[in-house]
Amino acid sequence: MTDAVVIVLREVLEAMLLICMLMASSTAMGYRFRWMALALLLGVCGATAYALRLEQISMAFEGFGQEIVNSTLLIAIAVLLAAHNFLAVKQLKDSKYRIPYGLLLLVFAGTVSMAMTREGAEIYLYGYSYGVLADNMSSVFSGGAIGMGIGLSIGTFFYYALKSLPRNKRLITCCVVSLVLAAGMMGQAALYLSQADLLPSQGALWDTSNVFSESSLVGELLHAAIGYEASPSLTQVLLYLGSILTSLLAMFAAWFLYRKPGSGDAGDAR
Amino acid sequence: MASIRLFLTLTLIAIIVLVSFLSSLRGYRESMSEAETLFDMQLQEHAKLLSLISPSTNTSGAAKLLEELVLPKQGDLELSAESLIAYQVFDDQGVLVMRSVMAPSVAMSPLEVGYSDRNFSGYRWRVLVIHNPDEQRWVMAAQRLDVRYELAESVILEAVIPTVLSIPLAAVLIWFIVGYGLRPIGQLAQAVRSREVSDLSAVRLDNVPGELTPLTLSTNDLLRRLQSSFNREKRFAADAAHELRTPISILKVQIHNLLEEMAAPSATLQELQLSIDAMGHLVEQILVLNRTAPDQYMVQFLPIDLYKLAQEVISSEYEAILEREQHFDLEGSSAIIRGDATALRSLVSNLIANASKYSPNHARIRMRIAQRGTRVSMLVEDSGPGIPAGYRERVFDRFYRLDGDRHASGVSGSGLGLAIVKHIVEMHSADIELSSSKELGGLCVSIQFDAAETKQEHKGILT
CATH class of the missing domain: 1.10.287.130 (Signal transduction histidine kinase, dimerisation/phosphotransfer (DHp) domain)
Structure with missing residues (x-):
């Protein structure tokens, strides 16, 4: 049962932090949660399709299909999170700026549906293989329910904590959370790409498993929140930091290049 | 915060889930550890008992099978702890004296006193070795770890599953209880919302928390x-x-x-x-204007024939119309609404005066009153200059005159006529719309009233 708790909690927590951050950000941008309906629909369909087609996906790309699909999903989510930060900074600079709904739908629903596809497929596969096939339903059900319950509860508190912040502080916090989540995803993507031999495999830069084991509850929480890896490789660290830097650059660009409508430039002012 | 009820329900459920699930998780781990100890003690009891009853030496040359001596046949206790315990008894020389059916012919563990985990017969086992120096025997008792785990978990899950299943029930209860607790807020809001616009008396609620x-x-x-x-x-x-x-x-x-x-x-x-x-x-x-303000007017609605009322008002205003040689038509038939006669006279008078005042000499003015189903419409059209679309909302403001005092008509006015009309329209919960008259080319004022509902109301018609 403990295994089921840890596995489901890790996946649910990762997805909940992302979803709750985007929900809070959406309220700060003046939108309600209608985009969530599309995101949930796409996420459930995506997760089901991914889980049901896993065998074919795994066999694709010379047996590295799953790694490549997972890393693609993670990189796409990280890119959309950078786009979120770009839009959030525009909103911060100009409170009257209204993000076009189509763009919001693309970034927010796209991020959530892809995250759900990945996390949902993993939960489904775990439940199916350890619960149904191994005839261990009560243990997997109880563990899964406990893991999901804890993950959803933490997500609820996280959402209301973000929601309690004033609009601008909420947007800034969402940007910081988004930066860290995206970096963690790039780190994971690097791991998958190394496993698929698309990036060079390297030894661990450090090993902190004796401080926080990745399989411990704290380790799982840190993994979901900041993409904690006990023994990361150089590539993982570089992609982690590179993701943060790229996203920061996008945010600076949004801040300095965006002009409020009607504000004009120096020439107009004269 | 979008909804206090939703916030309280979600956060309360989240707290309950966190506290109960984390304590269940801790309880599960503690119980599993406790179960391990119990299984170890069980092994110890079995080993001690066996050390007392087993034969001292292997006289026959082959180890006795324990199943024939002390245990029922395997299958009678399928998957029970006892049926899955394997035993071996060795003498001090290390010769196997006796074993259970499931135990291998070779020693399950080295002859060292204590507990250890070993692999044999395709499973991982928990093995206890005890030595009885008086009887000069080594007794080994072993239990499959997977079976111990499964047995312990099945017992402990019996306690965990109800906690998990009770959460949806708790969520439903919390939703209703929070809703019940917040009811006074809803009652206060309802008490304020449901009163008449002119009712500014104190809100009275029973048992206010x-x-x-x-x-x-x-x-x-x-x-x-x-x-x-x-x-x-x-x-x-x-x-x-x-x-x-x-x-x-x-x-x-x-x-x-x-x-x-x-x-x-x-x-x-x-x-x-x-x-x-x-x-x-x-x-x-x-x-x-002061008398007809919706929040101040003491309304007394009675059935009124709008057509007859219009006829009366027109006859009193007709002199001004004739002076300017304007042509006035009243079309339609009897149409009954519930309303205040004084206010409605003022409404019709203002509309006619407006149309006459801002239309040139020889202009045409037409009033149509008709009932269609449950609605009664009153249309006042003229062939004057009309009001541009962008100004049609503003002309209802008090003291607002199109182009201010430089009104193209050159007619002096108070700028209150249409404000009074709007007041009276609102008082009667009617709708007013300004547009361009398609037939006459000037302004078209359209007012839609609710028709009086019952035949009884038609009997006591006022004009």
Whole structure:
């Protein structure tokens, strides 16, 4: 049962932090949660399709299909999170700026549906293989329910904590959370790409498993929140930091290049 | 915060889930550890018992099978702890004296006293080795770890599963209990929302909870101050207009006398007379506006034939229309609505006066009154200049005149006529719309009333 708790909690927590951050950000941008309906629909369909087609996906790309699909999903989510930060900074600079709904739908629903596809497929596969096939339903059900319950509860508190912040502080916090989540995803993507031999495999830069084991509850929480890896490789660290830097650059660009409508430039002012 | 009820329900459920699930998880781990100890003790008891009853030496050359001696046949206790315990008894020379059916022929563990985990027969086992120096025997008892785990977990899950299953029930209960707890807020909101616009009396609620008492008191205090403020404004406007009536009437008489006395009245004096007439009109309009304000008007709605009422008003206004040689048509038939006769007379009068005043000489004015189903429509159209679409909302503002005092018609007005019309329309919960008249080309004012509902109402019609 403990295994089921840890596995489901890790996946649910990762997805909940992302979803709750985007929900809070959406309220700060003046939108309600209608985009969530599309995101949930796409996420459930995506997760089901991914889980049901896993065998074919795994066999694709010379047996590295799953790694490549997972890393693609993670990189796409990280890119959309950078786009979120770009839009959030525009909103911060100009409170009257209204993000076009189509763009919001693309970034927010796209991020959530892809995250759900990945996390949902993993939960489904775990439940199916350890619960149904191994005839261990009560243990997997109880563990899964406990893991999901804890993950959803933490997500609820996280959402209301973000929601309690004033609009601008909420947007800034969402940007910081988004930066860290995206970096963690790039780190994971690097791991998958190394496993698929698309990036060079390297030894661990450090090993902190004796401080926080990745399989411990704290380790799982840190993994979901900041993409904690006990023994990361150089590539993982570089992609982690590179993701943060790229996203920061996008945010600076949004801040300095965006002009409020009607504000004009120096020439107009004269 | 979008909803207090949703916030309280979600956060309370989240707290319950976190606390109960984390304690269940901890309880599960503690119970599993406790179960391990119990299984170890069980192994110890079995090993001790066996050390007392087993034969001292292997006289036959082959180890005895324990199943024949002390245990029922395997299958009678399928998957029970006992049936899955394997035993071995060795003498001090290390010769196997006796074993259970499931135990291998070789030693399950080295002859070292204590517990250890070993692999044999395709499983991982928990093995206990004890030594009885008096009987010179080594006894080994072993249990499959996967079976121990499964047995322990099945027992512990019996306690965990109800906790998991009870959460949806708790969520439903919390939703209703929070809703019940927040009911006084809803009642207060309903009490404020459901009152008439003119009702500014204090809100009275039974059993107001302590948390809501300050809000109720503040609301009542606000309503009281609002009421006195309204009364002051009402008195001021009414008193001021009323007090102005007398001096204006005196002025009118004096200017009339002055004009009579003078052989050739000067143009300045004639303009002065027009200005005094305009001032008198303005004061009358202020009084009407004040009387017809929806939040102040003491409404007495009765069934009224709008067509007949319009006929009466037109006959009194007809002189002004004739003066300008304008052509007026009243079309339609009897249409009954529930309304206030005085206010409706003022409405029709203002609409006709407006149409006549702002249309040129020889212009056409048409009023149509008709009932269609449950609605009664009143249309007033003219062939005047009309009102541009962008100004049609603003003309209902008090004292607003199109182009200010430089109105293209050159007609003086108070700027209150359409504000009064809007008041009366709102008072009757009717709808008003300004548009361009397709047939006459000028302004078209369309008002839609609800028709009076019952035949009984039609009997006591007023006009």
